[in-house]
Amino acid sequence: MxxxxxxxxxxxxxxxxxxxxxxxxxxxxxxxxxxxxxxxxxxxxxxxxxxxxxxxxxxxxxxxxxxxxxxxxxxxxxxxxxxxxxxxxxxxxxxxxxxxxxxxxxxxxxxxxxxxxxxxxxxxxxxxxxxxxxxxxxxxxxxxxxxxxxxxxxxxxxxxxxxxxxxxxxxxxxxxxDILPVLWLKLAVNCAINPLSALHDCPNGEVPERAGAIFEPLLAELHALLSSEGVSLSLAELRERILAVIRATASNSSSMRQDVLAGRRTEIDFILGHAWRSARQAGLSTPVLDALYLQLQNHLTERGLPRN
CATH class of the missing domain: 3.40.50.720 (NAD(P)-binding Rossmann-like Domain)
Structure with missing residues (x-):
């Protein structure tokens, strides 16, 4: 057997x-x-x-x-x-x-x-x-x-x-x-959806509208991060990948939003936190990502949840 x-x-x-x-x-x-x-x-x-x-x-x-x-x-x-x-x-x-x-x-x-x-x-x-x-x-x-x-x-x-x-x-x-580029691309998709859906308490389909003016700059910073990690795709390709996931899961609640609503510890440290640390190590300037990371940490603190 x-x-x-x-x-x-x-x-x-x-x-x-x-x-x-x-x-x-x-x-x-x-x-x-x-x-x-x-x-x-x-x-x-x-x-x-x-x-x-x-x-x-x-x-x-x-x-x-x-x-x-x-x-x-x-x-x-x-x-x-x-x-x-x-x-x-x-x-x-x-x-x-x-x-x-x-x-x-x-x-x-x-x-x-x-x-x-x-x-x-x-x-x-x-x-x-x-x-x-x-x-x-x-x-x-x-x-x-x-x-x-x-x-x-x-x-x-x-x-x-x-x-x-x-x-x-x-x-x-x-x-x-070569599995690491696959995981980096998924990380970028998660960074573009999960934190914003948790902050705005919205389903995935509403993320671009709720994010407003920061959405496109965030995608540009995530693209720069992927490039620094050797992931080869254009900004237009990354945008389409992220929007395709948003369309396919429009009515879904992201895992991070589910965790926040249920009062559970989130995976912030392995999604947005890992992206933030990797950007620092690569010497990238990521003001939108930085601000989003801090805003999400503060949101978790306000909800009585761990910041990491």
Missing amino acids: SDPLHILGAGSLGLLLAARCTLAGAPCQLILRTREAVCAWRQRDNLLLLEQQGQSTPLKVAGELADESAQPIRLLVVATKAWAVADALDSVLHRLTPDSQILLLQNGLGSQQAVSRRLPDHRVLYASVTDGAWLRSPNQVVWAGSGQTLIGDPAAGPAPDWLQRLTRAGIDWRWES
Whole structure:
């Protein structure tokens, strides 16, 4: 029997992956963060509800604490928020083997490189996921929109065979020989949408209008940042990429806006914060980005949320 896919994190992406693997008959194991969460999961009889277009499909997915089993973890998907990756990995380090492989699904940048530095002897893969998903309840995930998963190895290795189980699960994925430019482009898109949607408390489709005069200068600064990181595309191409995402997700609420409204810690440090620090290191002048970063930090403080 093939090694199960251990999914660390029961947020929207983690539950969506668990649901799709279970539907396809691919073995997977959900790792939950607290004993209370595990007890609640089991009280619901390990039932995961996948909702799509108003229809719910009940699925049985086993949940456990990281230290509840001695079973080695050879295939680990980390589906937590970016700020939670370090603590989440701490909980499973004792179960990793020398041949364990890790797939990271985080937004933004910074958390992925930290994992690679921490586990230099393990194969660590990075991914960009564009599926739309949100939680209606702790065990019900709404699949709001189909997207694509781009996966790559920052060490430039070939695609591992086990990723074919994603194909069997109906996941639209593609191997990227150079994954960092993909993640930088996604970071720029997130920087243009998430902070503004959170500040103005609006769906994605309203971002350009709500942003007003700062929108175009912000795109120009993000383009300069991408160029400094070796991402080759024109400002017009970047603008169209960002506007295409806004059009495709016009009625959606960005993850950062969802976090602010729910009183949860945001991923500001791995989205806008990483862009700001990278611009400083590259010696770029980014007054619009700087002001937006400070404004968002102040907004989070006013809401009683962490500034990072």
